[in-house]
Amino acid sequence: MILADTDILARLAEGDLVIDPLDDVDTQVQPASVDLRLGSEFLEFRRTNIPCIHPNDAREVDEYVEETHVPEGDDFILHPGDFVLGTTKETVAIPDDIVAHVEGRSSLGRLAVVVHATAGLCDPGYEGQITLELSNLGNAPVALSPGMRVSQLTFTELKSPADRPYGAERGSKYQGQTGPQASRIGDDPEFAPGSDGAATTDADDGAGS
Numbered sequence: 001m002i003l004a005d006t007d008i009l010a011r012l013a014e015g016d017l018v019i020d021p022l023d024d025v026d027t028q029v030q031p032a033s034v035d036l037r038l039g040s041e042f043l044e045f046r047r048t049n050i051p052c053i054h055p056n057d058a059r060e061v062d063e064y065v066e067e068t069h070v071p072e073g074d075d076f077i078l079h080p081g082d083f084v085l086g087t088t089k090e091t092v093a094i095p096d097d098i099v100a101h102v103e104g105r106s107s108l109g110r111l112a113v114v115v116h117a118t119a120g121l122c123d124p125g126y127e128g129q130i131t132l133e134l135s136n137l138g139n140a141p142v143a144l145s146p147g148m149r150v151s152q153l154t155f156t157e158l159k160s161p162a163d164r165p166y167g168a169e170r171g172s173k174y175q176g177q178t179g180p181q182a183s184r185i186g187d188d189p190e191f192a193p194g195s196d197g198a199a200t201t202d203a204d205d206g207a208g209s
């Protein structure tokens with residue numbers, strides 16, 4: 001069951017669902033969602049001379065990204081074809097019996113701005129800011145202002161609480177994240193040394209040769 005505004009407010013009042021700061025309840029709480037605002041940090045992807053990024057190589061992933069801070073009152077210009085990571089200004093905590101989904105706002109979608117290219121699920125138990133996958137599918141640059149409402153979160157009540165919610169106990173890699181976080185897929189157990197699923201890196205696969 002997707003929560004309506006009154007249900008969302010009730011869960012926020014109970015305290016297990018957290019959206020912080022929620023400065024303007026009347027504007028941010030929508031009929032069946034809560035609008036979240038853009039934070040000031042962005043991760044941009046630079047052009048690189050290495051043949052490719054191996055997702056499991058944290059060094060390659062980290063070298064590929066560059067953090068930019070844009071204070072409220074300034075704009076981040078998202079150019080056509082750009083893909084950057086942004087963050088919500090709000091920190092959220094999702095209770096064990098709710099799954100939340102990050103959605104774009106129609107008003108930005110109409111300007112060809114997408115806020116989650118692929119991933120939009122916030123697990124039961126997740127706590128932290130939400131990394132936004134921002135892209136511009138149009139042909140005109142669009143100015144994004146930290147503090148503006150860019151995304152919305154919907155909440156679906158689960159039939160029963162998650163038995164093993166997202167969090168430290170299961171070693172969840174994005175738990176407690178602040179600001180946009182680059183991929184940590186290299187922490188996946190299948191990439192652990194000795195695992196059958198371990199992918200190769202440029203050091204051992206002769207990439208580029």
Ligand SMILES: Nc1ccn([C@H]2C[C@H](O)[C@@H](COP(=O)(O)OP(=O)(O)OP(=O)(O)O)O2)c(=O)n1
Nearest residue numbers: 116119120121122123126129130131172173174
């Ligand atoms: N656009 C999004 C989507 C999700 N998340 C956060 C909340 C999720 O609970 C957490 C993990 O998301 P996924 O399960 O989609 O990602 P992975 O499967 O890659 O991570 P894990 O292996 O930790 O489950 O990341 C986020 O910050 N930004």
